[in-house]
Amino acid sequence: DTEVTQTPKHLVMGMTNKKSLKCEQHMGHRAMYWYKQKAKKPPELMFVYSYEKLSINESVPSRFSPECPNSSLLNLHLHALQPEDSALYLCASSQGREQFFGPGTRLTVL
Amino acid sequence: GQQVMQIPQYQHVQEGEDFTTYCNSSTTLSNIQWYKQRPGGHPVFLIQLVKSGEVKKQKRLTFQFGEAKKNSSLHITATQTTDVGTYFCALDSNYQLIWGAGTKLIIKP
Numbered sequence: 609d610t611e612v613t614q615t616p617k618h619l620v621m622g623m624t625n626k627k628s629l630k631c632e633q634h635m636g637h638r639a640m641y642w643y644k645q646k647a648k649k650p651p652e653l654m655f656v657y658s659y660e661k662l663s664i665n666e667s668v669p670s671r672f673s674p675e676c677p678n679s680s681l682l683n684l685h686l687h688a689l690q691p692e693d694s695a696l697y698l699c700a701s702s703q704g705r706e707q708f709f710g711p712g713t714r715l716t717v718l
Numbered sequence: 719g720q721q722v723m724q725i726p727q728y729q730h731v732q733e734g735e736d737f738t739t740y741c742n743s744s745t746t747l748s749n750i751q752w753y754k755q756r757p758g759g760h761p762v763f764l765i766q767l768v769k770s771g772e773v774k775k776q777k778r779l780t781f782q783f784g785e786a787k788k789n790s791s792l793h794i795t796a797t798q799t800t801d802v803g804t805y806f807c808a809l810d811s812n813y814q815l816i817w818g819a820g821t822k823l824i825i826k827p
Binding site for chain 2: 639648649650651653656658664698702704705706707708709710711712
């Protein structure tokens with residue numbers, strides 16, 4: 609299985625809602641990533657987990673809270689988001705060289 | 719920190735014409751990766767180059783890494799509609815990717 613899966617595909621939420629994005633990979637990759645991508649821009653790194661431990665937090669606001677329950681799963685908990693947080697949220701995993709990206713969650717914050 | 723500049727931002731071509739995108743850095747790059755993102759899709763890894771002067775081919779795609787390891791290019795011969803998308807170069811720096819801005823390939827109708 610060389611796939612990274614993400615749910616949901618689309619999410620619309622209000623600024624007071626709490627929601628979670630989920631990511632799963634079964635390739636045994638030790639590193640997992642969350643990215644945010646705005647239209648016409650490259651992906652912007654948010655968090656990196658290495659061996660289930662948070663190793664990089666790119667100064668992301670606390671309204672985004674990552675969680676790595678086990679080596680195959682990665683969650684991103686969302687709370688009190690702003691309209692400017694609307695974007696494509698991508699999960700990726702790697703075992704050294706290339707990163708394998710999931711299809712992303714298209715998030716709209718109203 | 720290191721930056722990777724990528725040009726052009728867009729390239730419009732007729733189907734069958736060639737396409738080239740360039741990445742440049744003011745400092746030596748240890749490696750360069752190339753990704754393709756189709757419209758509405760996610761980035762997909764194409765290749766990694768690590769050696770000075772390296773040239774690799776994948777069917778109609780030719781990837782080059784400069785002799786000084788400060789630039790790289792992706793050339794597509796005889797573009798097809800399936801080539802449409804945005805091509806990104808990226809530097810792998812301690813498992814973080816430093817991305818170029820991307821070049822969007824548009825096929826003229």
